[in-house]
Amino acid sequence: MDDDDDTVATTSPLFPQVPTNSNSAEFDWSYSMRRQMQEIIPGIFLGPYAVATKKMLSYLQENNISHIVCVRHPLEARTIKPNFPEIISYLVIDMAENTGDSIIPYLSKPNVCHRLYYGNIWPVI
Helix, strand or coil: CCCCCCCCCCCCCCCCCCCCCCCCHHHHHHHHCCCCEEEEECCCEECCCCHCCHHHHHHHHHHCCCCEEEEEEECCCCCCCCCCCCCEEEEEEEEECCCCCHHHHCCCCCCHHHHHHHHHHHEEE
16 A cells, blocks of 8 residues: 555454544543543443442443453452353453563454454453
């Protein structure tokens, strides 16, 4: 693709193009929102563990959350756990905070990619 070519590259069926929105104000984030989940692209939410605690089930159901990716440090395994495994599907990733670690190998498995695209997955970081 040339620098002056405005065409968009085709997307693979496994990784469709991320939708864009001309209304950038809709995507503004402020520090006061840090304890809430935000829809980062349609159907995909990002937020803290506090939004997935036992008292938040109705909130998750209101937002049609069906899958959760929980990324935690291995030392947090005793305290950060799936709270609704009978209702919500979980992918728990134990990952230390090393500069050489990447979350990509965990998320690039075919069934995870399928769930990310076709289900409501909310990564908890």
